[in-house]
Every structure is written in structure tokens, then in C-alpha cells.
Amino acid sequence: METPILQPELTTKIADLYRRMEKAYDLVARQLDFTCQGCPDNCCDSYFQHHTYVEWAYLWQGIMELTPAQRQALENRAADYAAACEAALARDERPQVMCPLNEEGRCGLYHHRLMICRMHGVPSSLTFPNGQNKRFPGCFRCQELVAGRQAVPAVERAPLFQELAALEQELLVKQQGTLPKVKKTIAEMILLGPPRL
Ligand code: SF4
Numbered sequence: 011m012e013t014p015i016l017q018p019e020l021t022t023k024i025a026d027l028y029r030r031m032e033k034a035y036d037l038v039a040r041q042l043d044f045t046c047q048g049c050p051d052n053c054c055d056s057y058f059q060h061h062t063y064v065e066w067a068y069l070w071q072g073i074m075e076l077t078p079a080q081r082q083a084l085e086n087r088a089a090d091y092a093a094a095c096e097a098a099l100a101r102d103e104r105p106q107v108m109c110p111l112n113e114e115g116r117c118g119l120y121h122h123r124l125m126i127c128r129m130h131g132v133p134s135s136l137t138f139p140n141g142q143n144k145r146f147p148g149c150f151r152c153q154e155l156v157a158g159r160q161a162v163p164a165v166e167r168a169p170l171f172q173e174l175a176a177l178e179q180e181l182l183v184k185q186q187g188t189l190p191k192v193k194k195t196i197a198e199m200i201l202l203g204p205p206r207l
């Protein structure tokens with residue numbers, strides 16, 4: 011068994027934060043009677059970059075639980091994904107390529123999926139310290155569902171983001187300011203291996 015990248019305490023904290031993100035999402039989804047069931051789309055082909063070492067490390071803790079064959083297959087899919095994204099970006103297009111972790115329509119590392127994956131779908135909002143509020147309308151199907159409604163519930167992202175930022179700080183306490191900023195797709199995180207901390 012490989013040594014976990016995160017200290018057990020930090021592993022517990024990020025797993026707990028992820029669970030609470032899921033709860034906040036599920037609450038709004040229930041209020042809206044919204045599910046992904048029957049969706050003709052699969053939004054795991056949306057192009058996103060991710061920004062924390064702590065999520066990168068926790069993703070790798072999931073990857074380390076895969077068998078060597080599963081890991082090799084994942085790395086092959088990640089290499090294909092990276093090449094397809096590079097080609098799309100060279101054409102000045104936003105890439106639309108299925109995430110290498112998606113297997114037959116489902117997330118292959120569901121419990122380790124990143125924050126952005128957990129927020130996508132239902133409406134959400136982000137309140138800034140100055141009181142300004144940014145709304146995110148949710149995916150196309152959710153937008154169709156709530157069209158014309160007056161009061162639409164939303165997941166408030168700010169406290170969840172703040173907690174993630176605190177975990178990132180806790181992880182990088184000794185290297186604060188010495189490591190490059192993270193701006194990576196999941197495929198890049200897979201191909202690069204676990205973050206070197
Ligand atoms: S990590 Fe999982 S949920 Fe997120 S885009 Fe990839 S397959 Fe989808």
C-alpha cells in the first residue's frame with residue numbers, strides 16, 4: 011500500500027468538506043425536484059481547470075487505490091484528453107472532451123471528484139466580503155426547470171470555498187508562496203502524478 015499524500019487529519023477534513031458540499035447541493039436539488047436522470051448530455055466533457063494542491067493530492071489518493079491496469083488505462087485516457095484539448099486550444103476553441111475519469115457515463119472516482127464537479131448542476135451563488143453577489147444559473151437542464159420562477163434556491167459557495175482555501179493553507183503551511191499556482195485540468199493532474207509538496 012502506498013503512503014497517503016495527505017496527513018490523515020487533512021484527509022478527514024477534505025472528505026468531510028466534500029460531503030458537506032454534496033449535502034448543500036442535494037438540498038437545493040431536492041427543493042427543485044432536480045436530478046441528472048434522463049439527461050441527454052454528460053457535462054463531464056466541460057473544460058475546467060482546478061486550483062488547489064489539496065484537491066490534487068486527494069484526487070491522487072483515490073488514484074492510488076486503483077489497480078495497476080486501471081491506473082494505466084486512466085493514464086492513457088488522460089494522455090488522449092490532453093492531446094485533444096491542446097488541439098482544440100490551438101484552433102482557439104474551448105475544448106469539449108470527455109474527462110478521463112468518466113467511465114461509461116459515470117465518474118470513476120466519485121468520492122474524490124473535485125469541487126467544481128460537485129457544484130455543477132443546480133443554481134449557486136458567491137457572496138463576496140463587500141456584499142456583492144454573483145449568481146450561477148446551473149446547467150442548461152436546471153435553467154429550463156426553473157425558467158419563469160421567482161424565488162430560486164441556490165447553493166451559497168462562499169463558506170465552502172473559504173474552507174477549501176483554509177485546507178490549502180494548512181497543507182502548504184511550510185511552502186507558502188514558494189510553489190507555483192495550480193491551474194490544471196484533471197488530465198494534467200493525472201499525467202503529472204501526485205503534487206510534489
Ligand atoms: S472528475 Fe468525475 S465528475 Fe468530475 S468531470 Fe471527471 S468524471 Fe466528471
Ligand code: SF4
Nearest residue numbers: 046049053131149151
Ligand atoms: S448537471 Fe445538468 S447537464 Fe450535467 S448531467 Fe446533470 S442534468 Fe445533465
